[in-house]
Amino acid sequence: MPTAAGRCLYRSNPGTPREIRLIEGDGIRGLAEGPAGRIDVVVTSPPYNLGQPYRLYRDRRPRDDYLRWIGTLGPAVRHALRPDGSFFLNLGGPPTDPWLPFDVARAVSDGWVLQNVIHWIKSIALDRSATGLDRDLALGHYRPIGSARYLHGTQEYLFQFTRTGKVPLDRLAIGVPYAHPSNRRRWKRSPVDRRCRGNSWFLPYPTIQRRATERPHPATFPETLPEWCYRLHGLARVRTAADPFVGLGASAVAAARLGLGFQGWDIDPEYLAFAARRLGRLRPATAPGPTAPVPRGAGAARPARAASRS
Numbered sequence: 001m002p003t004a005a006g007r008c009l010y011r012s013n014p015g016t017p018r019e020i021r022l023i024e025g026d027g028i029r030g031l032a033e034g035p036a037g038r039i040d041v042v043v044t045s046p047p048y049n050l051g052q053p054y055r056l057y058r059d060r061r062p063r064d065d066y067l068r069w070i071g072t073l074g075p076a077v078r079h080a081l082r083p084d085g086s087f088f089l090n091l092g093g094p095p096t097d098p099w100l101p102f103d104v105a106r107a108v109s110d111g112w113v114l115q116n117v118i119h120w121i122k123s124i125a126l127d128r129s130a131t132g133l134d135r136d137l138a139l140g141h142y143r144p145i146g147s148a149r150y151l152h153g154t155q156e157y158l159f160q161f162t163r164t165g166k167v168p169l170d171r172l173a174i175g176v177p178y179a180h181p182s183n184r185r186r187w188k189r190s191p192v193d194r195r196c197r198g199n200s201w202f203l204p205y206p207t208i209q210r211r212a213t214e215r216p217h218p219a220t221f222p223e224t225l226p227e228w229c230y231r232l233h234g235l236a237r238v239r240t241a242a243d244p245f246v247g248l249g250a251s252a253v254a255a256a257r258l259g260l261g262f263q264g265w266d267i268d269p270e271y272l273a274f275a276a277r278r279l280g281r282l283r284p285a286t287a288p289g290p291t292a293p294v295p296r297g298a299g300a301a302r303p304a305r306a307a308s309r310s
Protein backbone atom coordinates (compact mmCIF):
# COMPACT_ATOMS: atom_id res chain seq x y z
CA MET A 1 0.00 0.00 0.00
CA PRO A 2 1.75 3.24 -1.09
CA THR A 3 1.92 6.12 1.39
CA ALA A 4 3.90 9.37 1.37
CA ALA A 5 6.75 7.54 3.11
CA GLY A 6 6.72 4.45 0.88
CA ARG A 7 5.11 1.24 -0.31
CA CYS A 8 4.75 -1.71 2.08
CA LEU A 9 6.32 -4.79 0.41
CA TYR A 10 6.11 -7.19 3.32
CA ARG A 11 3.88 -7.38 6.34
CA SER A 12 3.41 -10.10 8.93
CA ASN A 13 1.27 -10.38 12.04
CA PRO A 14 -0.68 -7.25 11.04
CA GLY A 15 -2.17 -5.30 13.91
CA THR A 16 -0.28 -7.25 16.60
CA PRO A 17 2.71 -6.16 18.72
CA ARG A 18 4.86 -8.50 16.57
CA GLU A 19 3.97 -6.81 13.31
CA ILE A 20 6.92 -6.68 10.91
CA ARG A 21 6.79 -4.22 8.01
CA LEU A 22 9.27 -3.68 5.21
CA ILE A 23 8.66 -0.54 3.21
CA GLU A 24 10.11 0.53 -0.12
CA GLY A 25 10.88 4.20 0.36
CA ASP A 26 12.94 6.84 2.07
CA GLY A 27 13.65 5.70 5.63
CA ILE A 28 14.36 9.19 6.96
CA ARG A 29 10.98 10.41 5.73
CA GLY A 30 9.38 7.21 6.98
CA LEU A 31 10.59 7.87 10.51
CA ALA A 32 9.87 11.61 10.37
CA GLU A 33 6.34 11.32 8.98
CA GLY A 34 4.87 8.59 11.20
CA PRO A 35 3.47 9.15 14.70
CA ALA A 36 5.88 10.52 17.32
CA GLY A 37 7.37 8.28 20.02
CA ARG A 38 6.27 4.99 18.47
CA ILE A 39 9.68 3.24 18.33
CA ASP A 40 11.76 1.91 21.24
CA VAL A 41 15.06 1.12 19.53
CA VAL A 42 16.60 2.08 16.20
CA VAL A 43 19.59 0.10 14.98
CA THR A 44 20.80 1.24 11.60
CA SER A 45 23.71 1.58 9.25
CA PRO A 46 23.38 4.31 6.64
CA PRO A 47 25.38 4.54 3.42
CA TYR A 48 28.82 5.98 4.33
CA ASN A 49 29.48 7.91 1.07
CA LEU A 50 32.33 5.59 0.15
CA GLY A 51 31.26 4.72 -3.37
CA GLN A 52 29.91 1.31 -2.37
CA PRO A 53 28.30 -0.45 -5.34
CA TYR A 54 24.72 -0.47 -4.09
CA ARG A 55 22.19 -1.54 -6.73
CA LEU A 56 20.20 1.72 -6.80
CA TYR A 57 21.66 4.20 -4.31
CA ARG A 58 24.59 6.29 -5.59
CA ASP A 59 27.05 6.28 -2.71
CA ARG A 60 29.33 9.15 -3.69
CA ARG A 61 28.54 12.83 -3.44
CA PRO A 62 30.34 15.92 -2.18
CA ARG A 63 31.12 15.48 1.55
CA ASP A 64 29.15 18.57 2.61
CA ASP A 65 26.03 17.48 0.68
CA TYR A 66 26.27 14.03 2.17
CA LEU A 67 26.73 15.34 5.74
CA ARG A 68 23.78 17.72 5.30
CA TRP A 69 21.60 14.83 4.15
CA ILE A 70 22.68 12.34 6.83
CA GLY A 71 22.26 15.11 9.42
CA THR A 72 18.50 14.91 8.81
CA LEU A 73 18.54 11.38 10.26
CA GLY A 74 19.04 12.70 13.81
CA PRO A 75 15.77 14.70 14.05
CA ALA A 76 13.83 11.99 12.21
CA VAL A 77 14.88 9.32 14.72
CA ARG A 78 14.30 11.74 17.58
CA HIS A 79 10.74 12.25 16.40
CA ALA A 80 9.97 8.53 16.06
CA LEU A 81 11.76 7.31 19.20
CA ARG A 82 10.30 7.17 22.69
CA PRO A 83 11.99 9.56 25.15
CA ASP A 84 13.78 6.62 26.82
CA GLY A 85 14.66 4.91 23.53
CA SER A 86 18.08 4.02 22.12
CA PHE A 87 19.44 4.97 18.73
CA PHE A 88 22.34 2.72 17.70
CA LEU A 89 24.17 4.12 14.67
CA ASN A 90 26.70 1.84 12.96
CA LEU A 91 29.42 3.76 11.13
CA GLY A 92 32.78 2.92 9.65
CA GLY A 93 35.34 4.44 7.38
CA PRO A 94 38.20 3.32 5.21
CA PRO A 95 41.76 3.52 6.56
CA THR A 96 42.29 6.38 4.10
CA ASP A 97 39.50 8.48 5.69
CA PRO A 98 39.52 7.74 9.43
CA TRP A 99 37.57 10.90 10.38
CA LEU A 100 34.52 9.90 8.33
CA PRO A 101 32.62 7.98 11.05
CA PHE A 102 33.21 10.82 13.53
CA ASP A 103 32.12 13.48 11.02
CA VAL A 104 28.90 11.52 10.39
CA ALA A 105 28.29 10.93 14.11
CA ARG A 106 28.73 14.67 14.71
CA ALA A 107 26.38 15.55 11.84
CA VAL A 108 23.68 13.32 13.34
CA SER A 109 24.28 14.19 16.99
CA ASP A 110 22.31 17.44 17.46
CA GLY A 111 19.82 16.98 20.28
CA TRP A 112 21.34 13.65 21.34
CA VAL A 113 23.66 12.53 24.11
CA LEU A 114 26.31 10.03 23.07
CA GLN A 115 25.78 7.42 25.78
CA ASN A 116 28.14 4.67 24.59
CA VAL A 117 30.66 4.04 21.85
CA ILE A 118 30.90 0.37 20.98
CA HIS A 119 33.64 -1.11 18.82
CA TRP A 120 32.37 -3.74 16.41
CA ILE A 121 35.35 -6.04 15.91
CA LYS A 122 35.02 -8.04 12.69
CA SER A 123 38.31 -9.83 12.88
CA ILE A 124 40.99 -10.27 15.51
CA ALA A 125 44.35 -11.99 15.84
CA LEU A 126 45.17 -13.42 19.27
CA ASP A 127 48.75 -14.37 20.09
CA ARG A 128 49.28 -17.56 22.05
CA SER A 129 51.30 -15.62 24.63
CA ALA A 130 48.19 -13.58 25.46
CA THR A 131 45.66 -16.41 25.55
CA GLY A 132 47.63 -19.29 27.03
CA LEU A 133 46.43 -21.47 24.14
CA ASP A 134 48.94 -23.61 22.28
CA ARG A 135 48.64 -21.63 19.01
CA ASP A 136 47.98 -18.20 17.62
CA LEU A 137 44.41 -17.54 16.47
CA ALA A 138 43.16 -15.36 13.63
CA LEU A 139 39.37 -15.10 13.67
CA GLY A 140 36.74 -13.45 11.48
CA HIS A 141 36.74 -11.83 8.05
CA TYR A 142 37.93 -8.47 6.76
CA ARG A 143 38.73 -6.88 3.46
CA PRO A 144 42.49 -6.85 2.99
CA ILE A 145 44.07 -3.73 1.55
CA GLY A 146 47.41 -3.68 -0.20
CA SER A 147 49.25 -0.74 1.30
CA ALA A 148 52.59 0.15 2.80
CA ARG A 149 50.90 2.90 4.86
CA TYR A 150 47.59 1.62 6.13
CA LEU A 151 46.52 -1.32 8.26
CA HIS A 152 43.61 -3.56 7.26
CA GLY A 153 40.35 -2.18 8.62
CA THR A 154 38.94 -4.81 10.97
CA GLN A 155 36.48 -2.79 13.06
CA GLU A 156 33.61 -0.29 12.87
CA TYR A 157 31.77 1.85 15.42
CA LEU A 158 28.37 1.60 16.97
CA PHE A 159 27.34 4.92 18.52
CA GLN A 160 24.51 4.65 21.05
CA PHE A 161 22.63 7.94 21.20
CA THR A 162 19.93 8.63 23.77
CA ARG A 163 18.06 11.78 24.71
CA THR A 164 19.43 12.03 28.23
CA GLY A 165 22.52 9.85 28.39
CA LYS A 166 20.83 8.13 31.34
CA VAL A 167 18.92 5.28 29.72
CA PRO A 168 19.43 2.16 31.87
CA LEU A 169 20.80 -0.86 30.05
CA ASP A 170 20.42 -4.60 30.57
CA ARG A 171 24.17 -5.16 30.51
CA LEU A 172 24.00 -8.77 31.69
CA ALA A 173 21.62 -9.73 28.86
CA ILE A 174 24.69 -9.85 26.65
CA GLY A 175 27.10 -10.42 29.53
CA VAL A 176 29.87 -12.97 29.79
CA PRO A 177 30.86 -15.32 32.62
CA TYR A 178 33.59 -14.16 35.00
CA ALA A 179 36.97 -15.51 33.95
CA HIS A 180 37.55 -16.80 37.49
CA PRO A 181 35.18 -17.34 40.48
CA SER A 182 37.35 -15.14 42.69
CA ASN A 183 36.54 -12.17 40.45
CA ARG A 184 32.87 -12.67 41.21
CA ARG A 185 33.52 -12.76 44.94
CA ARG A 186 35.55 -9.59 44.66
CA TRP A 187 32.70 -7.83 42.85
CA LYS A 188 30.17 -8.55 45.60
CA ARG A 189 27.45 -6.67 43.77
CA SER A 190 27.11 -9.43 41.18
CA PRO A 191 24.32 -11.90 42.06
CA VAL A 192 25.04 -14.08 39.01
CA ASP A 193 28.11 -15.42 37.30
CA ARG A 194 27.98 -12.78 34.57
CA ARG A 195 29.63 -9.48 34.02
CA CYS A 196 29.22 -6.72 31.46
CA ARG A 197 31.09 -7.69 28.30
CA GLY A 198 32.33 -4.17 27.72
CA ASN A 199 32.31 -2.08 24.59
CA SER A 200 34.33 -4.32 22.25
CA TRP A 201 32.02 -6.74 20.49
CA PHE A 202 33.59 -9.46 18.37
CA LEU A 203 30.94 -10.16 15.75
CA PRO A 204 32.42 -11.88 12.72
CA TYR A 205 30.49 -12.23 9.49
CA PRO A 206 29.20 -15.75 8.93
CA THR A 207 31.37 -17.45 6.31
CA ILE A 208 29.66 -17.60 2.91
CA GLN A 209 30.54 -19.43 -0.30
CA ARG A 210 28.59 -17.44 -2.91
CA ARG A 211 28.04 -13.76 -2.28
CA ALA A 212 25.69 -13.38 -5.24
CA THR A 213 23.09 -15.65 -3.67
CA GLU A 214 23.96 -15.62 0.02
CA ARG A 215 24.70 -11.92 0.66
CA PRO A 216 23.92 -9.87 -2.47
CA HIS A 217 24.74 -6.50 -0.91
CA PRO A 218 28.05 -4.66 -0.45
CA ALA A 219 27.66 -3.43 3.14
CA THR A 220 25.66 -5.47 5.62
CA PHE A 221 26.01 -6.15 9.33
CA PRO A 222 25.52 -9.60 10.88
CA GLU A 223 22.17 -10.36 12.58
CA THR A 224 23.89 -10.64 15.94
CA LEU A 225 24.73 -6.93 15.94
CA PRO A 226 21.13 -5.65 16.11
CA GLU A 227 20.20 -8.58 18.33
CA TRP A 228 22.77 -7.50 20.95
CA CYS A 229 21.59 -3.90 20.69
CA TYR A 230 17.96 -4.92 21.34
CA ARG A 231 19.02 -7.12 24.27
CA LEU A 232 21.29 -4.45 25.69
CA HIS A 233 18.53 -1.83 25.62
CA GLY A 234 16.43 -4.39 27.54
CA LEU A 235 13.89 -6.67 25.85
CA ALA A 236 11.34 -5.91 28.55
CA ARG A 237 11.30 -2.32 27.26
CA VAL A 238 11.31 -3.03 23.52
CA ARG A 239 8.01 -3.40 21.72
CA THR A 240 8.95 -1.99 18.33
CA ALA A 241 12.32 -1.61 16.66
CA ALA A 242 13.09 0.18 13.40
CA ASP A 243 15.78 0.52 10.77
CA PRO A 244 15.51 3.30 8.16
CA PHE A 245 18.23 1.64 5.98
CA VAL A 246 17.28 -2.01 6.31
CA GLY A 247 19.16 -3.50 3.33
CA LEU A 248 19.02 -7.30 3.45
CA GLY A 249 17.07 -7.18 6.69
CA ALA A 250 19.47 -8.23 9.48
CA SER A 251 17.75 -5.89 11.94
CA ALA A 252 14.32 -7.22 10.89
CA VAL A 253 15.35 -10.86 11.27
CA ALA A 254 16.84 -10.20 14.71
CA ALA A 255 13.62 -8.44 15.78
CA ALA A 256 11.44 -11.27 14.46
CA ARG A 257 13.52 -13.90 16.25
CA LEU A 258 13.03 -12.01 19.52
CA GLY A 259 9.29 -11.53 18.96
CA LEU A 260 9.49 -7.75 18.56
CA GLY A 261 7.52 -5.50 16.24
CA PHE A 262 9.59 -3.90 13.49
CA GLN A 263 9.48 -1.25 10.75
CA GLY A 264 12.20 -1.15 8.09
CA TRP A 265 12.76 0.94 4.96
CA ASP A 266 15.00 0.69 1.94
CA ILE A 267 14.81 2.39 -1.43
CA ASP A 268 15.71 -0.90 -3.15
CA PRO A 269 12.91 -3.46 -3.64
CA GLU A 270 15.36 -6.27 -4.44
CA TYR A 271 17.14 -5.90 -1.11
CA LEU A 272 13.74 -5.87 0.58
CA ALA A 273 12.69 -8.99 -1.32
CA PHE A 274 15.80 -10.75 -0.02
CA ALA A 275 14.97 -9.57 3.51
CA ALA A 276 11.41 -10.86 3.11
CA ARG A 277 12.71 -14.29 2.07
CA ARG A 278 14.97 -14.37 5.13
CA LEU A 279 12.00 -13.59 7.35
CA GLY A 280 9.96 -16.26 5.57
CA ARG A 281 12.63 -18.88 6.29
CA LEU A 282 12.63 -18.38 10.08
CA ARG A 283 11.68 -21.49 12.00
CA PRO A 284 8.04 -21.61 13.13
CA ALA A 285 8.95 -20.87 16.76
CA THR A 286 10.35 -17.52 15.70
CA ALA A 287 8.65 -17.02 12.33
CA PRO A 288 6.72 -13.77 12.19
CA GLY A 289 3.41 -15.35 11.12
CA PRO A 290 1.32 -14.94 7.98
CA THR A 291 3.02 -12.85 5.36
CA ALA A 292 1.86 -10.61 2.59
CA PRO A 293 3.25 -11.49 -0.86
CA VAL A 294 6.36 -9.82 -2.20
CA PRO A 295 5.88 -8.36 -5.69
CA ARG A 296 6.93 -10.47 -8.65
CA GLY A 297 10.28 -9.71 -10.24
CA ALA A 298 11.90 -8.79 -6.94
CA GLY A 299 14.61 -11.45 -6.98
CA ALA A 300 18.19 -11.64 -5.76
CA ALA A 301 20.29 -8.62 -6.53
CA ARG A 302 23.25 -8.71 -8.86
CA PRO A 303 26.61 -9.77 -7.43
CA ALA A 304 28.36 -7.13 -5.41
CA ARG A 305 32.05 -6.25 -5.58
CA ALA A 306 34.24 -6.83 -2.57
CA ALA A 307 33.72 -3.96 -0.18
CA SER A 308 35.06 -2.75 3.10
CA ARG A 309 32.15 -3.82 5.23
CA SER A 310 31.68 -7.44 4.20
Ligand SMILES: C[S@@+](CC[C@H](N)C(=O)[O-])C[C@H]1O[C@@H](n2cnc3c(N)ncnc32)[C@H](O)[C@@H]1O
Nearest residue numbers: 026027057220221245246247248249250266267
Ligand atom coordinates in the same frame (compact mmCIF):
# COMPACT_ATOMS: atom_id res chain seq x y z
C1 LIG B 1 24.74 0.16 4.75
S1 LIG B 1 23.35 -0.41 3.91
C2 LIG B 1 22.38 -1.16 5.16
C3 LIG B 1 22.62 -2.64 5.25
C4 LIG B 1 21.85 -3.34 6.33
N1 LIG B 1 22.28 -2.91 7.65
C5 LIG B 1 22.04 -4.86 6.20
O1 LIG B 1 22.60 -5.48 7.12
O2 LIG B 1 21.67 -5.39 5.16
C6 LIG B 1 22.50 1.05 3.52
C7 LIG B 1 21.20 0.83 2.76
O3 LIG B 1 20.53 2.07 2.66
C8 LIG B 1 19.75 2.04 1.48
N2 LIG B 1 19.33 3.44 1.24
C9 LIG B 1 20.01 4.47 0.69
N3 LIG B 1 19.30 5.63 0.78
C10 LIG B 1 18.16 5.32 1.43
C11 LIG B 1 17.05 6.08 1.87
N4 LIG B 1 16.95 7.41 1.63
N5 LIG B 1 16.06 5.45 2.54
C12 LIG B 1 16.11 4.12 2.76
N6 LIG B 1 17.15 3.35 2.38
C13 LIG B 1 18.16 3.94 1.73
C14 LIG B 1 20.63 1.38 0.46
O4 LIG B 1 19.89 0.82 -0.59
C15 LIG B 1 21.33 0.31 1.33
O5 LIG B 1 20.69 -0.93 1.24
